[in-house]
Amino acid sequence: MTAISLDGVTLSIGGRRILSDVTLAIEDGEFIGMLGPNGAGKTTLMRALLGLVPVSAGSIQVLGAPVHRGNQAIGYMPQVSSPISGFRLSGRNFVVSATNGQRWGLPWPGKADYRDADRALELVGATELARRPLAETSGGERQRLLLAQALLGQPRLLLLDEPLISLDPNRQHAVIDLARRVQKELGIAVLFSAHELNPLLGTLDRVLYLGNGHAALGSVDEVITGPVLSRLYGSAIEVVRLNGRIFVMSDQYEVERGDHRHDDAHGHARDHGHGHHHA
Amino acid sequence: MMTPTGTRVITGTATIMLSYDFVINALAAGGIVAVVAGIVGFFLVMRGQTFAGHALSHVGFAGATGAVLLGVSPFWGLVALTLAAGLAMGFLGDRVSGRDVAIGMVLSLSLGLGLLFLHFYTSFATRATSLLFGNVFSVDRTTVHTLAMLGMACLLALALMARPLLFATLQPDLAEARGVSIRLVSVLFMAIVAIAVAEAAQIVGVLLVFTLMVGPAAAAQRLSTRLGRGLLLTVIIGLAETWLGISLAYHTDWPSSFWIAALSGAVYFASLAQAKIRG
Ligand SMILES: Nc1ncnc2c1ncn2[C@@H]1O[C@H](COP(=O)(O)OP(=O)(O)OP(=O)(O)O)[C@@H](O)[C@H]1O
Ligand SMILES: [Mg+2]
Numbered sequence A: 001m002t003a004i005s006l007d008g009v010t011l012s013i014g015g016r017r018i019l020s021d022v023t024l025a026i027e028d029g030e031f032i033g034m035l036g037p038n039g040a041g042k043t044t045l046m047r048a049l050l051g052l053v054p055v056s057a058g059s060i061q062v063l064g065a066p067v068h069r070g071n072q073a074i075g076y077m078p079q080v081s082s083p084i085s086g087f088r089l090s091g092r093n094f095v096v097s098a099t100n101g102q103r104w105g106l107p108w109p110g111k112a113d114y115r116d117a118d119r120a121l122e123l124v125g126a127t128e129l130a131r132r133p134l135a136e137t138s139g140g141e142r143q144r145l146l147l148a149q150a151l152l153g154q155p156r157l158l159l160l161d162e163p164l165i166s167l168d169p170n171r172q173h174a175v176i177d178l179a180r181r182v183q184k185e186l187g188i189a190v191l192f193s194a195h196e197l198n199p200l201l202g203t204l205d206r207v208l209y210l211g212n213g214h215a216a217l218g219s220v221d222e223v224i225t226g227p228v229l230s231r232l233y234g235s236a237i238e239v240v241r242l243n244g245r246i247f248v249m250s251d252q253y254e255v256e257r258g259d260h261r262h263d264d265a266h267g268h269a270r271d272h273g274h275g276h277h278h279a
Numbered sequence B: 001m002m003t004p005t006g007t008r009v010i011t012g013t014a015t016i017m018l019s020y021d022f023v024i025n026a027l028a029a030g031g032i033v034a035v036v037a038g039i040v041g042f043f044l045v046m047r048g049q050t051f052a053g054h055a056l057s058h059v060g061f062a063g064a065t066g067a068v069l070l071g072v073s074p075f076w077g078l079v080a081l082t083l084a085a086g087l088a089m090g091f092l093g094d095r096v097s098g099r100d101v102a103i104g105m106v107l108s109l110s111l112g113l114g115l116l117f118l119h120f121y122t123s124f125a126t127r128a129t130s131l132l133f134g135n136v137f138s139v140d141r142t143t144v145h146t147l148a149m150l151g152m153a154c155l156l157a158l159a160l161m162a163r164p165l166l167f168a169t170l171q172p173d174l175a176e177a178r179g180v181s182i183r184l185v186s187v188l189f190m191a192i193v194a195i196a197v198a199e200a201a202q203i204v205g206v207l208l209v210f211t212l213m214v215g216p217a218a219a220a221q222r223l224s225t226r227l228g229r230g231l232l233l234t235v236i237i238g239l240a241e242t243w244l245g246i247s248l249a250y251h252t253d254w255p256s257s258f259w260i261a262a263l264s265g266a267v268y269f270a271s272l273a274q275a276k277i278r279g
Helices: A044-049 A090-096 A111-123 A141-150 A169-186 A226-233 A265-271 B004-018 B020-044 B050-070 B074-092 B099-122 B122-134 B141-170 B172-179 B182-206 B206-213 B215-223 B228-252 B256-278
Strands: A002-013 A018-026 A031-037 A055-062 A074-077 A157-160 A189-193 A207-212 A213-218 A235-240 A243-248
Touching: A002 A044, A002 A189, A018 A044, A018 A055, A018 A189, A018 A207, A018 A213, A031 A044, A031 A169, A044 A055, A044 A189, A074 A141, A074 B172, A090 A111, A090 A141, A090 B020, A111 A141, A141 A157, A141 A169, A157 A169, A169 A189, A207 A226, A213 A226, A226 A235, B004 B020, B004 B228, B020 B050, B020 B141, B020 B182, B020 B206, B020 B215, B020 B228, B050 B074, B050 B099, B050 B122, B050 B182, B074 B141, B074 B182, B122 B206, B141 B172, B141 B182, B172 B182, B182 B206, B182 B256, B206 B215, B206 B228, B206 B256, B215 B228, B215 B256, B228 B256
Parallel strands: A031 A189, A031 A207, A074 A157, A157 A189
Antiparallel strands: A002 A018, A002 A055, A207 A213, A235 A243
């Protein structure tokens, strides 16, 4: 079955076009790495798949049905937003709050809910960690709890928004392997957004690259090329391969190592300013 | 000092104290409000909206004094205006309820208005103190009934929405994706808070609502990382503080609100110290 299909989709927020006229299809059982500079629309596309961002043109089908809000078949890990401060609920309580959390009623999870939460926690290796108060976990540890929440229930599609942020390289690989394992076991599609291509190289089936309102979906060899990326970045891009790693270079700008954070206005120009824009 | 005679003296005074209707009413009203304000406050603390709760009570002051000016019961004036303000805060969402300055302005504006209303109705000035600081011994049987009914409505509504409320509090992005209406949850919750604030103001006055709404919940969250246990602890602490405060006020003739505020502060700071010691 087709997990995600976009047909001439245009997404705009506040009158600004984020994606225009994008058509693509992602099949079940595919692991898709989604890349693109800051502000390219990765989060927006995921929110559109969840029915939280209206499509201004075209149509989206998710798991064979028109996109709709509250689709319980989608496991979603949001990009880490504001840290929740000042409360001391345990990680396990936090994770379990998402099992059927949309239903009205008392907040007492049942046995089955706890079993599901514990299964998810074990999958991400956070069983021990989940005993601690959430307020006392590190950013990377909280990431794992969020990932556990995405695995609750029986997701038939996983949307993981930058799950590698603030993880050290070992953990990054653990998370990628985990997502791959879950995806293989359940035979579902995974949309995995990231800022670096290299950690994902051995794992992903296809790349979805966003930029400049356009999207390119295909194998690494098809998408990560000078001409395709130049179109997505709107400026000349060169792709260099070295020891099995891929570097996306811009010839116009100096190397800006470690400059991952920039506002969107300059994002496109500066993003590939990193000599090795971790693409 | 617990000689048989000493015990007899204490049980003796307790018996005498409990033979007065005004004491029974005070204990009943205090008990009802401690439970309602504590439980609602628990979620308020968790959501980081305690300042909004504090401001609501000041809006209530303007409502109560305004009502007297119009010849309506100050209690219902207080309820009506806190409810209206609570709904408005819920509608405006985080844009207002998370903004200290906006809330602070509403708070001082309301106190100012309340003062103006008092100015027009000078003979009411003696009752201003009891509005501001509460006077639990003046509560009559009818008020106890009203508090019980409103309190039950509050808790019932909270019970119906507690699950999505918790979900939306802990994980707004995921909750939204699962179909929880963040806005609806926030409006309903602020309405519940408004009623609880109006209740608490009857016992400790509008200025000291924090002592019942926030003190016990904040202390309980320091002491427990589990939801159910935290709520239970909140209720126990709230009841103990209120009933002990009322008894101390009866025996010392100092204001009950002072005693409740003092106990609430003492317990909160003790919980901080205890959490520090434990690790
Ligand atoms: N709530 C919003 N209101 C207005 N504009 C928004 C909103 N959310 C996102 N945008 C804009 O939409 C564009 C796409 O944002 P999005 O978050 O999808 O980017 P992204 O690819 O996920 O970026 P990042 O790598 O930084 O996570 C950005 O230019 C952003 O400024
Ligand atoms: Mg994003």
